[in-house]
Amino acid sequence: MDILKILSRGIKPTAKARSSQPGAASASLPSSGAPSHPQLFHDPLASSAASRGKKRKRRKAQQAEEGDQLQAEGDEDLSDVDFFAPPKPKSQKTEAEENASSKTTNDEKKKHKAKLLDEEECRQVLKSHRLKFTILGGQHEQVAQPEEDDKKNKKKKSKKDKESQNAEKKKQNHQLQIFPQPLSAFGQLKYEYGVSPTISDNIAQQGFRVPTEVQMGSLPLLLQPATALKKAKGVKGLDLEKGVDFLAVAPTGSGKTITFLIPAIEGILKRRKQQDKATEGEDESQHEPEHVLEAIVVAPTRELASQIVSEGRKLAIGTGVRIMLMRRGLRLYAEEETKATSLEEDSDGEEEDKKEEAEEGSTDEESGDEETKGKGKSLAKVDILVTTPKTLLNFLTNDGVSSMRKILPTVRNLILDEADVLLDPIFRKQTMGIWRACANPDVSITCWSATMASNVEALITNHLINRAKHFSLPLRPLIRLVVGLKDTAVPNVTHKLIYTATEPGKLLALRQLLHPTDSADSGPPLRPPFLVFTQSIDRAQALHDELKYDIPLEAGGSARVAVLHSSLPEKARAKIMARFRAGEIWVLITTDVLARGVDFAGVNGVVNFDVPTSPAAYVHRAGRTGRAGREGGVAVTFYTKDDIPFVKSVANVIAASEKQAGISEDKVTVQKWLLDALPNVAKEDRKKLKQRGVESRRTGAKGDKGGITTKSGWERQKENNKKGAIEASKRRKKMQMVEARERRGKGEEGSDGGEWGGIDEIGFLNLERLMGYSHPPGACTAQITVGWDLERGRDVQGFGLWRELESTLMEVYLIHERKRKCEGNWGWGGGVYINKSLKVMIIT
Numbered sequence: 004m005d006i007l008k009i010l011s012r013g014i015k016p017t018a019k020a021r022s023s024q025p026g027a028a029s030a031s032l033p034s035s036g037a038p039s040h041p042q043l044f045h046d047p048l049a050s051s052a053a054s055r056g057k058k059r060k061r062r063k064a065q066q067a068e069e070g071d072q073l074q075a076e077g078d079e080d081l082s083d084v085d086f087f088a089p090p091k092p093k094s095q096k097t098e099a100e101e102n103a104s105s106k107t108t109n110d111e112k113k114k115h116k117a118k119l120l121d122e123e124e125c126r127q128v129l130k131s132h133r134l135k136f137t138i139l140g141g142q143h144e145q146v147a148q149p150e151e152d153d154k155k156n157k158k159k160k161s162k163k164d165k166e167s168q169n170a171e172k173k174k175q176n177h178q179l180q181i182f183p184q185p186l187s188a189f190g191q192l193k194y195e196y197g198v199s200p201t202i203s204d205n206i207a208q209q210g211f212r213v214p215t216e217v218q219m220g221s222l223p224l225l226l227q228p229a230t231a232l233k234k235a236k237g238v239k240g241l242d243l244e245k246g247v248d249f250l251a252v253a254p255t256g257s258g259k260t261i262t263f264l265i266p267a268i269e270g271i272l273k274r275r276k277q278q279d280k281a282t283e284g285e286d287e288s289q290h291e292p293e294h295v296l297e298a299i300v301v302a303p304t305r306e307l308a309s310q311i312v313s314e315g316r317k318l319a320i321g322t323g324v325r326i327m328l329m330r331r332g333l334r335l336y337a338e339e340e341t342k343a344t345s346l347e348e349d350s351d352g353e354e355e356d357k358k359e360e361a362e363e364g365s366t367d368e369e370s371g372d373e374e375t376k377g378k379g380k381s382l383a384k385v386d387i388l389v390t391t392p393k394t395l396l397n398f399l400t401n402d403g404v405s406s407m408r409k410i411l412p413t414v415r416n417l418i419l420d421e422a423d424v425l426l427d428p429i430f431r432k433q434t435m436g437i438w439r440a441c442a443n444p445d446v447s448i449t450c451w452s453a454t455m456a457s458n459v460e461a462l463i464t465n466h467l468i469n470r471a472k473h474f475s476l477p478l479r480p481l482i483r484l485v486v487g488l489k490d491t492a493v494p495n496v497t498h499k500l501i502y503t504a505t506e507p508g509k510l511l512a513l514r515q516l517l518h519p520t521d522s523a524d525s526g527p528p529l530r531p532p533f534l535v536f537t538q539s540i541d542r543a544q545a546l547h548d549e550l551k552y553d554i555p556l557e558a559g560g561s562a563r564v565a566v567l568h569s570s571l572p573e574k575a576r577a578k579i580m581a582r583f584r585a586g587e588i589w590v591l592i593t594t595d596v597l598a599r600g601v602d603f604a605g606v607n608g609v610v611n612f613d614v615p616t617s618p619a620a621y622v623h624r625a626g627r628t629g630r631a632g633r634e635g636g637v638a639v640t641f642y643t644k645d646d647i648p649f650v651k652s653v654a655n656v657i658a659a660s661e662k663q664a665g666i667s668e669d670k671v672t673v674q675k676w677l678l679d680a681l682p683n684v685a686k687e688d689r690k691k692l693k694q695r696g697v698e699s700r701r702t703g704a705k706g707d708k709g710g711i712t713t714k715s716g717w718e719r720q721k722e723n724n725k726k727g728a729i730e731a732s733k734r735r736k737k738m739q740m741v742e743a744r745e746r747r748g749k750g751e752e753g754s755d756g757g758e759w760g761g762i763d764e765i766g767f768l769n770l771e772r773l774m775g776y777s778h779p780p781g782a783c784t785a786q787i788t789v790g791w792d793l794e795r796g797r798d799v800q801g802f803g804l805w806r807e808l809e810s811t812l813m814e815v816y817l818i819h820e821r822k823r824k825c826e827g828n829w830g831w832g833g834g835v836y837i838n839k840s841l842k843v844m845i846i847t
């Protein structure tokens with residue numbers, strides 16, 4: 004009987020329903036490598052009630068059409084390529100060819116240099132792609148100031164006043180929303196927004212043809228805010244001279260990485276161009292561009308940081324922009340911090356005190372540093388630095404703990420990838436430390452994530468306001484873009500929530516996913532490669548030990564299953580990542596270290612072996628599949644009795660994601676009755692869960708309550724009993740030894756001053772006087788524990804005892820000429836005691 008069938012009865016859709024879902028066996032999987040349409044939302048512009056129900060179908064049809072188009076384009080491109088043909092020299096081009104190519108360039112230019120859309124058109128397009136822009140705090144508030152003041156003067160507010168105030172607030176909120184120009188094609192970057200042709204070519208080289216929603220919305224605003232907002236009506240008072248600060252909340256796998264890298268690279272190229280113009284004719288011989296650290300990308304894990312570096316390098320080919328990963332020992336251009344340039348939170352007096360203390364106590368270190376500077380390596384040639392918060396902060400402070408000592412005055416662009424986690428208490432101090440070290444008043448910040456809590460938004464807004472005050476500069480607008488529904492999982496992934504009751508039930512369920520007995524009826528089809536997430540490192544390791552022999556030898560055996568977590572050395576982690584990307588590893592067991600940002604294009608699924616500790620964690624874990632619009636990804640979550648108090652927040656995310664995807668009520672994963680039945684999660688519990696995970700799993704080690712093991716309860720009980728018996732026996736022997744010693748000390752009967760007396764009788768080893776242990780005469784097996792206090796009789800008696808014992812045993816053997824088996828377990832314990840077991844078996 005299929006236990007899972009019973010456990011998940013009621014939430015599992017019928018086989019027929021499943022076959023129509025994206026995860027069905029017939030559907031293409033992320034690993035199939037088929038071209039996908041990267042856009043997730045493409046609602047029809049007309050939004051009548053009748054058309055709403057057909058949206059998804061229509062979108063799919065549209066996507067299929069566009070996908071075919073992409074496929075056709077791709078095929079066309081390939082058929083044109085002759086890999087062995089010599090490159091065509093430019094001069095050999097015929098006049099006709101030249102004319103044709105210039106005509107196409109002009110056509111292209113015309114096509115992409117389309118006139119700017121008016122605000123209503125922008126509104127329509129943005130709406131159909133579910134893009135919502137809002138101005139947070141900043142200048143918008145300043146514009147609204149006079150009205151606010153008027154209101155403050157009114158002492159008593161009647162009901163009518165309140166109503167009018169609410170209406171006013173609504174109006175204001177409405178005004179907060181803006182409608183910038185969307186990017187309809189990558190070609191516009193070059194022709195409309197002045198992006199370098201090299202970058203444009205590099206984008207095309209990577210096969211990106213259609214911009215994703217986040218790219219549509221963000222790139223115009225980040226590259227040329229004035230052009231992007233030219234037709235927007237409500238932003239007349241905004242000062243866009245110095246650009247904007249930006250916050251993007253967009254689905255996982257929607258291409259946020261290139262969205263922040265393109266403006267960063269382009270910004271560097273533009274500044275170089277301006278510098279070249281300014282210094283024209285000064286030093287003609289100097290062609291090598293000067294590398295100045297202008298942008299910093301901060302990411303929470305090393306894996307993500309390395310990935311950003313490789314994405315960036317692909318985009319920067321031929322531009323001369325250098326992108327590097329921060330590592331220990333790398334020397335950057337940094338200045339020692341001075342009071343005048345340092346920026347501390349206004350409210351943070353504690354920080355200020357600590358800073359002063361650190362400054363007082365660190366003079367020695369500083370002078371030491373000066374020395375190393377003299378001897379040291381030359382400055383790293385880098386334009387864009389990608390780092391984890393800790394690595395860079397260690398460089399800035401020398402130890403990562405004391406307050407800031409160095410600043411990075413040349414940085415003009417700070418990018419926080421996975422900003423919500425970087426500004427979460429775990430990383431907050433480090434990230435804020437880096438932000439403060441970017442002492443250039445013009446530095447802009449862009450924050451990116453698939454999830455963003457409102458307190459994080461408030462933190463960013465407040466810090467920007469403080470910065471503007473500190474530098475006495477006008478506040479730059481902070482614009483937020485939300486793609487789709489905030490804090491929900493990607494709509495193109497199938498979600499499954501499976502109740503397994505107990506921990507062993509999870510293992511059973513996972514094995515069923517690995518080896519489905521009946522593909523039509525044993526849960527969602529989950530094909531390797533897939534990721535398995537656990538709550539802790541111990542559990543990841545234990546699960547790996549359990550699963551590593553589950554793949555048959557003929558299919559690659561244990562090499563197909565691997566574990567990756569932060570306790571592994573960096574090199575080992577990098578190797579596992581490379582093997583997983585290469586398809587050598589099929590099942591990668593991991594912790595939340597791989598939950599964010601890491602892009603494995605062909606991952607077919609994600610298994611939450613342990614329930615994620617927050618809704619955001621679910622969104623990110625599930626987002627490791629279904630990247631760049633790929634269909635067929637599956638996210639499976641197991642939950643046990645212990646998880647029931649917390650599982651509602653995950654269920655809510657799944658419900659919201661499915662609603663966003665337009666899945667009809669009869670096909671949803673989390674039925675309404677289940678959602679109603681699950682208990683609400685209290686705020687305190689939510690906080691505790693986020694910090695500590697599910698308590699019963701914290702022990703982690705194999706065999707513990709929270710451990711992962713297939714041993715039955717009976718087997719574990721038997722093992723525990725055995726362990727208990729051994730412990731008790733040890734305790735008893737120790738007690739006997741102590742008593743015997745006491746007796747010897749008192750000079751009681753039988754004591755001869757601790758001297759070895761040899762064997763009294765055959766088969767009876769009388770060691771009582773020495774060790775306080777005797778054995779009944781005539782037994783075939785004697786278990787002797789030798790305990791000797793070396794402090795009392797160190798040299799003679801300690802070593803003498805062993806020698807005597809050995810020779811005595813020889814005697815036993817010689818006298819009786821019988822077979823015997825002797826197992827010795829010798830050793831020293833702590834330098835004070837010899838306390839070991841010697842087992843002598845005399846076989847008669």
Ligand SMILES: Nc1ncnc2c1ncn2[C@@H]1O[C@H](COP(=O)(O)OP(=O)(O)OP(=O)(O)O)[C@@H](O)[C@H]1O
Nearest residue numbers: 041211213214215255256257258259260600602631
């Ligand atoms: N316009 C595009 N068309 C097709 N693929 C794209 C496009 N832009 C980016 N991609 C690809 O989409 C994948 C996901 O991109 P990326 O890692 O930047 O996503 P992300 O939004 O940062 O995800 P996460 O939130 O998980 O960090 C990458 O493999 C990237 O190469």
